[in-house]
Amino acid sequence: MFLVLCSPQDLSALWAHEHLRTQTGSDVQLVTSGVLAAALGWDHRLSPRETSLRIRLADKREIDSARIDAVLNRLVEAPIPHWSGSMEEDRLYVQQEMTAFYLSWLHGLPCPVFNPPTPQGLCGAWRQESEWAMLAGEAGLPTPAYEQSTRSRDDDPASTLRLRARGAAVYTAIVFQGTVTGLNLPRPLQRACCALAELCSTPLLGVEFTASANGALQFAGATPMPDLRLGGRGFLEILKRAFARAA
Amino acid sequence: MILLCGIPTEGPLALAIAALEEIGAEFLVFNQRKFASTEFSFRIVGGAVSGALEYEGRSYPAEAFDGAYIRFMDHRMLPELAKEKPGSALRRHADNLHDALTRWLEIAPLRAVNRMSPMCSNSSKPYQAQLIRRCGLGIPDTLISSDPASIRAFSSEHGRVIYKSTSGVRSVVQTLGDADLARLERVRWCPTQFQQYLPGTDIRVHVVGTEVFATAIESSATDYRYAQAQVGKPAELKPVELSDELSGTCVRLAAELGLAFAGIDLKITPEGETYCFEVNPCPGYSYYENNTGQRISLALARYLAGQQRNAAERTEELVGR
Numbered sequence: 001m002f003l004v005l006c007s008p009q010d011l012s013a014l015w016a017h018e019h020l021r022t023q024t025g026s027d028v029q030l031v032t033s034g035v036l037a038a039a040l041g042w043d044h045r046l047s048p049r050e051t052s053l054r055i056r057l058a059d060k061r062e063i064d065s066a067r068i069d070a071v072l073n074r075l076v077e078a079p080i081p082h083w084s085g086s087m088e089e090d091r092l093y094v095q096q097e098m099t100a101f102y103l104s105w106l107h108g109l110p111c112p113v114f115n116p117p118t119p120q121g122l123c124g125a126w127r128q129e130s131e132w133a134m135l136a137g138e139a140g141l142p143t144p145a146y147e148q149s150t151r152s153r154d155d156d157p158a159s160t161l162r163l164r165a166r167g168a169a170v171y172t173a174i175v176f177q178g179t180v181t182g183l184n185l186p187r188p189l190q191r192a193c194c195a196l197a198e199l200c201s202t203p204l205l206g207v208e209f210t211a212s213a214n215g216a217l218q219f220a221g222a223t224p225m226p227d228l229r230l231g232g233r234g235f236l237e238i239l240k241r242a243f244a245r246a247a
Numbered sequence: 248m249i250l251l252c253g254i255p256t257e258g259p260l261a262l263a264i265a266a267l268e269e270i271g272a273e274f275l276v277f278n279q280r281k282f283a284s285t286e287f288s289f290r291i292v293g294g295a296v297s298g299a300l301e302y303e304g305r306s307y308p309a310e311a312f313d314g315a316y317i318r319f320m321d322h323r324m325l326p327e328l329a330k331e332k333p334g335s336a337l338r339r340h341a342d343n344l345h346d347a348l349t350r351w352l353e354i355a356p357l358r359a360v361n362r363m364s365p366m367c368s369n370s371s372k373p374y375q376a377q378l379i380r381r382c383g384l385g386i387p388d389t390l391i392s393s394d395p396a397s398i399r400a401f402s403s404e405h406g407r408v409i410y411k412s413t414s415g416v417r418s419v420v421q422t423l424g425d426a427d428l429a430r431l432e433r434v435r436w437c438p439t440q441f442q443q444y445l446p447g448t449d450i451r452v453h454v455v456g457t458e459v460f461a462t463a464i465e466s467s468a469t470d471y472r473y474a475q476a477q478v479g480k481p482a483e484l485k486p487v488e489l490s491d492e493l494s495g496t497c498v499r500l501a502a503e504l505g506l507a508f509a510g511i512d513l514k515i516t517p518e519g520e521t522y523c524f525e526v527n528p529c530p531g532y533s534y535y536e537n538n539t540g541q542r543i544s545l546a547l548a549r550y551l552a553g554q555q556r557n558a559a560e561r562t563e564e565l566v567g568r
Contacts (some may be wrong), residue, residue, distance in 0.1 A: 048387075100372065
């Protein structure tokens with residue numbers, strides 16, 4: 001069984017699920033965050049030797065970790081809609097508990113997970129722009145200087161973008177399993193994109209570029225949650241092959 | 248030079264300052280409460296990091312720091328900001344300074360104790376338990392469930408079961424009792440973590456780079472941190488020696504988690520089996536040092552000053568014996 005985990009609003013994951021369902025001839029289950037939130041029962045066991053997961057869904061499906069062959073994981077957060085009416089203090093506590101729970105069961109799945117969860121993000125690590133600048137430089141991507149100073153008196157320093165000009169057009173390449181789709185990049189840039197995905201242990205990575213004054217592409221950021229549709233049919237074929245290998 | 252960040256009178260930071268003075272290391276304490284007059288900037292060009300810290304009338308190149316002990320408290324709670332309105336210039340400056348310092352410390356080529364990213368493994372106890380198990384340490388049988396029937400079966404299987412938070416939020420470990428079983432339906436709202444109870448001796452192991460300090464904790468409480476409240480008597484602490492193999496495993500575990508300094512919670516059962524409950528990535532070691540005289544702070548100072556041997560070599564030496 002293959003799983004696609006995503007929000008019901010994640011159009012690109014729904015697009016990928018539809019392709020996998022119709023093209024692979026396999027059992028490809030779509031489990032949205034809304035369905036997970038309404039699950040009737042969860043059992044996640046860690047014994048001294050093994051890890052297991054069993055979820056009983058309200059629509060009578062049962063997810064057993066031993067029966068999953070591969071997962072497309074697009075979960076950004078652990079859903080807790082049933083706590084929306086509670087006090088903020090309780091809601092924040094439950095959010096942390098559920099995030100910790102999701103991180104553990106996703107990590108414990110005994111099959112390929114694209115992307116595997118990390119403590120910095122359930123579908124792969126969300127990094128600060130400064131970290132991306134370091135990693136991109138190490139990977140060999142042309143990267144503009146990153147500068148940050150208290151003297152800039154930013155209103156919201158945590159979300160200020162420093163690698164790209166405000167309003168600049170962004171071009172995204174999708175890296176998956178050592179192949180780049182979405183942008184027709186020269187070979188050295190493709191290799192550098194793949195090196196970045198390796199360095200940050202994120203097999204499915206969106207690498208963002210802006211055009212410099214002379215028109216050359218330069219690194220502008222990266223995301224573990226790119227719009228998969230940018231990768232087109234090329235991406236879907238690679239995804240299909242990755243799932244077929246896992247079966 | 249070594250940079251220490253936080254409130255200088257806070258226990259762990261105060262002990263580290265004293266130890267650095269003892270070994271004659273050059274260091275600078277950035278007192279968070281002096282944020283208003285502090286400026287910091289850094290830049291990354293071609294993978295190289297540079298910058299400058301302006302503190303108490305002097306400018307320090309960021310490249311001059313080769314070690315950092317990070318004990319920041321939540322700057323939003325600083326007394327200097329208590330009367331400041333949201334979005335005030337002073338609050339914005341505090342946000343900018345702490346954001347810039349935190350980002351720089353995450354990537355700066357220095358001995359950092361500890362960086363933020365590796366500390367996050369502690370945000371999920373069962374996730375971290377899977378990393379612990381991979382290192383060869385035992386973990387207690389654990390069930391996270393929203394199903395009362397599964398929890399009852401788990402409880403019957405083990406006889407005595409405890410429950411605690413799944414996340415890094417601190418919770419008092421409690422034994423599952425009749426009163427809890429009577430309200431077990433409530434777990435349907437949020438899967439909850441249950442563990443087999445393990446009898447034996449609690450050991451806190453502090454790993455600092457390659458140095459290991461083990462402390463035995465004598466208490467009959469379910470959670471020794473709350474021994475006074477649970478059994479009316481505080482826990483007793485005493486230094487103990489671990490086998491070379493177990494010491495090596497602890498050093499390797501801390502290294503695998505990316506932690507230069509870690510507080511590892513072990514339990515040695517009466518049968519001599521070792522289990523690991525969790526790894527604290529930001530140990531408040533002063534409680535242990537003050538009660539046992541173990542010089543954890545001195546090891547920390549030596550690590551920050553670059554006076555320790557390579558962790559991989561030391562681990563091999565310990566495990567290879």
